[in-house]
Amino acid sequence: MAGDGSFASKSVPRHVARGVLGFGLLIAAFALxxxxxxxxxxxxxxxxxxxxxxxxxxxxxxxxTVSRGRLHRECVDGSCQLQRR
Known part of the structure; x- marks a missing residue:
């Protein structure tokens, strides 16, 4: 995980590449x-x-990663909602 506690990556292609590698290796482990x-x-x-x-x-x-920069949390009077930027 990134240092800020999120699961996001620097970019979508990088995140997808990690997923292809990770899921590919998991599938290969059992298929082989x-x-x-x-x-x-x-x-x-x-x-x-x-x-x-x-x-x-x-x-x-x-x-x-996909929503980074598009959504933000706005809290007013103890009630929080996701807002689009």
Whole structure:
């Protein structure tokens, strides 16, 4: 994760590339089980590392990356709402 606690990346293409790599390695880890046995599962942690921990975190990061600069939170009198810029 980025230092500010968000799941977002610097750019959408970079985030998508991480997703392709991460999901590809996770799929390969299980698809290659019949051919290579349990050794193929070493790809799974690398895939999770590319996704920065979990597939759901990656999806949340994609949403944050795409919406960066377009949405902001506005709080008035204890009530917060997302607003478009």
């Amino acid at each position: 089980l019949p051919a290579f046995g349990l050794v193929s599962l070493v790809l799974a942690p690398v895939g999770l590392l590319a996704l920065r921990g979990c597939p759901v975190c990656w999806v949340l990061g994609l949403i944050e």
